[in-house]
Amino acid sequence: MNLKGYNKKSKIVKAVTLLLLLFSLNTIAQIQRVEPPFWYAGMHNPELQILFYGKNIAENEVTVSNGISIKSIQKTENPNYLFITIDTKGIAAQEIVFSFSKNKKVIFTKKYTLKQRKENSASRKSYDASDMIYLIMPDRFANGNPKNDSQKSLAETANRNNPSGRHGGDIEGIIQNLDYIQELGATALWPTPLCEDNDPQGSYHGYGQSDVYKIDPRYGTNEDYLKLTAELHKRDMKLIMDYVTNHWGAKHWMLNDLPTYDWIHQFPGYAQTNYRMATQFDTNASKIDAKMCMDGWFVKSMPDLNQSNPLVLNYLIQNAIWWIEYADLDGFRVDTYSYNDKIGISKWTKAITDEYPNFNIVGEVWMHDQAQMAYWQKDSKLGAIQNYNSYLPSVMDFTLHNATSVAFNENQADWDKGLMRIYDNFTNDFLYPNPNNILTFVENHDTQRFNEIYKKDFKKYQMAMALIATVRGIPQLYYGSEIAMAGNKNEGDGAIRLDFPGGWNGDSNNAFTQKGRTAEQQQFFDFTSKLFQWRKTNEAVHFGKMTHYIPENNVYVYFRYTDSKTVMVVVNNNLTSSAVNPKRFQENIKDFKLGKDVLSGKAVDLNYEFTIEAQSVLLLELE
Structure with a gap:
């Protein structure tokens, strides 16, 4: 063996290795x-x-x-x-x-x-009116991995005693309870944002993101998120990402070293939005008011992104598309949609739907007038008046939410109260380019809890859920409603975002299982599950036409129908039983003789007047 030659080669190898190491370190540094x-x-x-x-x-x-x-x-x-x-x-x-x-x-x-893209990625099917969406706040749903509750790299640590703090719910907790969600009849899952939010407090809601390419480690890893999608798809269920285009959190990594001064809106620094979204289309609005709506920060901890900057806009477009491809997503819900730069957000939306023609996106347009909400839906004639198209496929039906929040406490027939509020909501459907693609709900993570408003009144819950399940649009259920969860928003957002009982080791009440539920929780759950499991089977309430009749004596009757199926819905909001004469509804009843109630299984003879109990609903499949 030539030791001299060996030593020489060894020195060369070491030198090359050192150079490669320095080269690598230089790359990392750069x-x-x-x-x-x-x-x-x-x-x-x-x-x-x-x-x-x-x-x-x-x-x-x-x-x-x-x-x-x-x-x-x-x-x-x-x-x-x-x-x-x-x-x-x-x-x-x-x-x-x-x-x-x-x-x-x-x-x-x-x-x-x-x-390599997944096969047929561009033509992926999204959520639509055949789905029921289950909305959860991951931090408050279930803690599947207590080891990730706090992270050294992130400011806020878990404190379940703090209503506004991190409680430890995570992706593993969601995966462990997918059978429960599926049993409810849900076909799509909407978790509030899961990307990293490093705000020092109140970070559990996820809307102040600090890294939009990374799942918050307190929820899990990017790979855990992919596992969630895969587990949902095994069940023929869909995953909807809650996407935020309007703002980031103040701890986003770029905020320490902005690419450009105008990456965010500066005044300089902070100025709050006026929240007056009507200025986006008000022909009489002053320029300063319109600017402060679009450019003002939602809150001080959420710097407002400047979508009129092409670099910002392209960054947001590519980030959204990256998540769709990477996580095999089935849709978006977009936070504070109508606060964005209206031109920028329309370009963002169009870029995504150009890439994925069937991809559904519902925007949070929290307004209280159907014309103002309809303005934001794709191909709106109202937007066209101003040569504007948002390209947004779906909006949220906040006016229906408003109506359901009061109608069931108005038990007397009146010109514009009680079930007339519900009827009046649908009289304005002509304003929407696509009323079937509207998200319907009685509550969400930002509103007062339905069961708080109505004091866990099961009859009122039945009427409202049956309504949401059978009118046009895509129904959304907020976690916990199905087990009578309440909580007063006036006590803070934490009160409407309580921990799901049974999601944490040691919980005395485990509502994820039939054995662990109280009698009241089981009553609410059984009804909800039966209702939405049935809904999955009936195409008439998915895409059928709707005909409704002016409520008489606070009894509201409407029909959903296709060429092959008809569903008749009767809602009685009176404190006493009411008689219903089928002759008034002959144009929809036609030659049908019987209606089988989905909820009770009883048959109703449509040749004769029938009675509906006080504060109850009949869902009749006509035969």
């Missing part, structure tokens, strides 16, 4: 962030803009391997950012390499992956 972290080949829009972040990274020249074309390299006033746009048209899934040079000498490189 590049702290790459977003999107990877991308996909074969996208509808072949242009990909990659954000590279690192100390003085803009001082470098950049090239890319494999003959891929760089469309543009954009530098900003902050030398720590580079925005590099490449053309991926016709490029197969592969690993490419970006080379960063000074004086024509490569200083460091960065590998970047273009992944």
